Amino acid sequence: MSVRLALSLAAAMLIAAMTAIAPGAASAAATEVSADEVSMNDASPEAERYFTCPSGYSFRATADAAHCKKPDSYQTTPLVACTQYLGVGLFARRDHAGYKDMCAGTNPITGEVAVERSCILGYSKRIVRGEDQCRKLIEGTIVAPTVAVSR
Numbered sequence: 271m272s273v274r275l276a277l278s279l280a281a282a283m284l285i286a287a288m289t290a291i292a293p294g295a296a297s298a299a300a301t302e303v304s305a306d307e308v309s310m311n312d313a314s315p316e317a318e319r320y321f322t323c324p325s326g327y328s329f330r331a332t333a334d335a336a337h338c339k340k341p342d343s344y345q346t347t348p349l350v351a352c353t354q355y356l357g358v359g360l361f362a363r364r365d366h367a368g369y370k371d372m373c374a375g376t377n378p379i380t381g382e383v384a385v386e387r388s389c390i391l392g393y394s395k396r397i398v399r400g401e402d403q404c405r406k407l408i409e410g411t412i413v414a415p416t417v418a419v420s421r
Contacts, residue, residue, distance in 0.1 A: 321415035
């Protein structure tokens with residue numbers, strides 16, 4: 271029984287000693303250690319390095335990460351040039367069939383010939399009022415900030 275009593279008293283004394291320390295004293299000791307660590311880190315060149323985004327990217331930050339984002343865009347190219355079709359010379363005609371651009375010409379025997387203008391491989395045609403467009407989607411990208419900035 272005396273061993274149990276001695277252990278109980280030792281535990282009670284330990285708890286009393288821990289609660290007797292003022293709450294500010296414990297945080298002050300922790301703050302001093304943190305301040306020393308920070309002052310040591312300030313001396314290193316890595317502490318003053320910041321990074322930003324490459325040209326064309328916008329900087330985005332969330333609670334736990336930073337990244338550079340480039341939005342989706344379109345690359346455009348002109349429609350394929352008009353050529354001959356069944357011996358008839360064709361010429362570009364804007365909005366010939368509704369809003370659709372066509373290659374059209376007149377054959378003295380059969381009358382008017384019209385062929386829809388097209389795009390080169392990899393591009394899709396977008397029919398609009400005025401000159402139609404050939405365009406290809408360039409998907410946006412997300413990269414890490416890599417351009418070093420000194421402040």
